[in-house]
Amino acid sequence: MKKIVLIDMDGVLVEFGDGSFKENKNKKGFFFNKKPIKGAVKAFKELSVKYDCYIVSTPVWSNPHCWMEKRLWVEKHIGLEAKKRLILTHHKNLVKGDYIIDDTKNHGVDKFEGVHIMFGQKSYSNWNDVLEYLK
Ligand SMILES: [Mg+2]
Incomplete structure (x- = not known):
């Protein structure tokens, strides 16, 4: 069985x-129009070969x-690999995962x-670091 990897959206x-x-969070279109982080889409697809990947995000x-x-952002930027793999919650601890x-x-x-991989800090400052750790 593949191990489960949960991946946050914002940041x-x-x-x-x-x-x-704070000023923009209630505006229509604010979330849909954001850009993917460098290497993120490719990383999601690569990780999906070895792991069971889900996107776990807390909406406003x-x-x-x-x-x-x-939901629309995930379809636009990641597509099929992420279909039906989006979990929106304010309680990420209730989602099962490795x-x-x-x-x-x-x-x-x-x-x-x-295990919490703290993205953007120290050993996991970008997607290359995270891929190196998980592959
Ligand atoms: Mg975040």
Whole structure:
């Protein structure tokens, strides 16, 4: 059986982009129009060969467009490999997995049952580092 890898969106697959998150988080189109982080799409596809990969993201509760736009973003940028593999939750610790790649400990990541790969810091500063560790 393949090991399960959970992958965050904002700051891991998706670039934060310009402007204040606080000011923009309730705007329509804000989440859909973001760019992928360098190497993220390729990495998701490569990891999907060896691991059972899921995208686990916390949408903005006050912005229902965000929930839909995350789903549309995944289809636009990753496509088939990620079909039906998007889990939107404020409780990431309730999702089963061996690894979680996330840039914060928020939304339950601190209580996650598996290994937390802290994206963007120290040994895992970019996707090349993460791939090297997981392959
Ligand atoms: Mg994040």
